[in-house]
Amino acid sequence: xxxxxxxxxxxxxxxxxxxxxxxxxxxxxxxxxxxxxxxxxxxxxxxxxxxxxxxxxxxxxxxxxxxxxxxxxxxxxxxxxxxxxxxxxxxxxxxxxxxxxxxxxxxxxxxxxxxxxxxxxxxxxxxxxxxxxxxxxxxxxxxxxxxxxxxxxxxxxxxxxxxxxxxxxxxxxxxxxxxxxxxxxxxxxxxxxxxxxxxxxxxxxxxxxxxxxxxxxxxxxxxxxxxxxxxxxxxxxxxxxxxxxxxxxxxxxxxxxxxxxxxxxxxxxxxxxxxxxxxxxxxxxxxxxxxxxxxxxxxxxxxxxxxxxxxxxxxxxxxxxxxxxxxxxxxxxxxxxxxxxxxxxxxxxxxxxxxxxxxxxxxx
Amino acid sequence: xxxxxxxxxxxxxxxxxxxxxxxxxxxxxxxxxxxxxxxxxxxxxxxxxxxxxxxxxxxxxxxxxxxxxxxxxxxxxxxxxxxxxxxxxxxxxxxxxxxxxxxxxxxxxxxxxxxxxxxxxxxxxxxxxxxxxxxxxxxxxxxxxxxxxxxxxxxx
Numbered sequence: 001x002x003x004x005x006x007x008x009x010x011x012x013x014x015x016x017x018x019x020x021x022x023x024x025x026x027x028x029x030x031x032x033x034x035x036x037x038x039x040x041x042x043x044x045x046x047x048x049x050x051x052x053x054x055x056x057x058x059x060x061x062x063x064x065x066x067x068x069x070x071x072x073x074x075x076x077x078x079x080x081x082x083x084x085x086x087x088x089x090x091x092x093x094x095x096x097x098x099x100x101x102x103x104x105x106x107x108x109x110x111x112x113x114x115x116x117x118x119x120x121x122x123x124x125x126x127x128x129x130x131x132x133x134x135x136x137x138x139x140x141x142x143x144x145x146x147x148x149x150x151x152x153x154x155x156x157x158x159x160x161x162x163x164x165x166x167x168x169x170x171x172x173x174x175x176x177x178x179x180x181x182x183x184x185x186x187x188x189x190x191x192x193x194x195x196x197x198x199x200x201x202x203x204x205x206x207x208x209x210x211x212x213x214x215x216x217x218x219x220x221x222x223x224x225x226x227x228x229x230x231x232x233x234x235x236x237x238x239x240x241x242x243x244x245x246x247x248x249x250x251x252x253x254x255x256x257x258x259x260x261x262x263x264x265x266x267x268x269x270x271x272x273x274x275x276x277x278x279x280x281x282x283x284x285x286x287x288x289x290x291x292x293x294x295x296x297x298x299x300x301x302x303x304x305x306x307x308x309x310x311x312x313x314x315x316x317x318x319x320x321x322x323x324x325x326x327x328x329x330x331x332x333x334x335x336x337x338x339x340x341x342x343x344x345x346x347x348x349x350x351x352x353x354x355x356x357x358x359x360x361x362x363x364x
Numbered sequence: 365x366x367x368x369x370x371x372x373x374x375x376x377x378x379x380x381x382x383x384x385x386x387x388x389x390x391x392x393x394x395x396x397x398x399x400x401x402x403x404x405x406x407x408x409x410x411x412x413x414x415x416x417x418x419x420x421x422x423x424x425x426x427x428x429x430x431x432x433x434x435x436x437x438x439x440x441x442x443x444x445x446x447x448x449x450x451x452x453x454x455x456x457x458x459x460x461x462x463x464x465x466x467x468x469x470x471x472x473x474x475x476x477x478x479x480x481x482x483x484x485x486x487x488x489x490x491x492x493x494x495x496x497x498x499x500x501x502x503x504x505x506x507x508x509x510x511x512x513x514x515x516x517x518x519x520x
Binding site: 123124125126127128129130131211212213214215216217218303316318319320321322 | 380381382383384385386387401404410415416417418420421422423424425426427428429430453
């Protein structure tokens with residue numbers, strides 16, 4: 001049981017990550033190939049097809065390599081290795097190694113680079129209408145995540161008096177408590193505090209996405225609406241997942257062990273819904289709405305290639321944008337030439353690094 | 365409420381009002397914004413009370429400095445094309461309404477401007493015939509432009 005869950009999780013993440021990588025060349029705007037500006041029909045030409053084919057073969061090679069590694073570890077690695085969470089490094093390593101086929105394809109695509117027509121290269125365009133969060137996600141929907149947090153808090157408050165003075169706050173992979181804390185508002189409501197933190201963080205991300213650089217065109221507007229609604233669904237689902245965990249932990253305080261039989265499948269279902277939903281939506285929309293509208297409805301990305309390092313990292317100090325559309329991938333990426341974007345990223349990393357410490361402090 | 369909201373989104377989708385900056389254009393960027401907003405307002409595509417994007421949003425989308433957009437908005441405010449209120453978005457000036465008929469001094473003003481254009485064209489080596497071609501191209505009426513009512517003294 002100790003190794004079943006991390007193996008299953010790694011296998012699911014491997015399949016989903018490689019599937020997304022496989023699909024990606026078909027999802028980007030038609031004038032982009034591995035982050036390089038190319039002729040709109042370049043993907044249909046033999047040279048473009050050859051680059052995509054080579055990239056996919058190499059990606060499959062990476063997938064097979066990792067599947068074998070996972071299988072070997074499943075057989076030979078001791079339980080303690082799995083219990084300590086080292087397997088999460090496997091996913092990180094996969095993402096790093098997947099960059100190799102991408103970079104090879106990027107350098108090959110540079111041979112197909114075409115400059116936009118004279119005068120159009122530096123002809124940015126903007127739609128003259130304000131963008132507001134409420135234009136994409138009905139504001140009354142926001143009552144749902146708040147209701148989930150309130151329900152979790154009320155549920156915890158009701159069981160507070162009956163809970164023992166010492167409560168379990170951490171569990172091993174088998175569901176046995178391995179850390180306890182004295183009952184307090186901080187420790188007993190820790191998941192509610194985490195929910196509130198996530199609500200603020202994900203709402204902030206959504207608001208930044210609304211303000212991200214937009215190319216004019218109906219397809220882009222539909223694309224932004226679809227992904228902001230996905231982000232909303234992700235927020236509601238994550239908060240509901242944490243609410244379910246709170247219920248399991250409340251039960252564990254009474255019985256002495258968490259119900260692993262519920263938590264592990266629940267986590268897998270959560271991961272599959274979140275990542276599977278992202279793949280389904282990416283297939284539906286394409287990057288920037290490339291698969292949502294006719295070519296006339298999809299604006300051409302006129303950002304200069306020289307600002308895109310290795311085709312995927314945008315560095316333009318002259319551009320006030322915090323977020324711009326990814327060139328390889330679906331969604332938005334930071335403008336690393338904007339100091340506020342870098343500060344925001346560092347802030348996010350600090351919050352991510354400190355949150356376990358903060359949570360353990362609350363749970364004392 | 366949802367229907368009304370999605371209805372609003374659909375209406376916006378059908379009327380994209382796009383402004384473009386062009387490096388080849390000799391006008392500074394802020395003037396390109398001013399000219400295009402003026403044109404859209406004159407053509408009735410931007411109507412009184414309509415909200416414009418925030419300075420930051422327009423600067424982000426166009427990839428230009430925030431101060432450039434701010435300068436454009438201030439210039440448009442001076443001309444009473446838009447109204448800037450502290451803490452809220454810029455809107456097309458509520459008093460910006462098309463007159464039912466041009467006044468005599470309006471006609472004189474436009475005649476002076478056209479005279480300047482004629483002089484400028486001749487100085488740049490354009491023939492009058494070429495200038496008339498250009499004028500016909502620029503002044504071609506569009507479907508959504510309301511017809512002007514000429515005052516009685518201009519009809520003779």
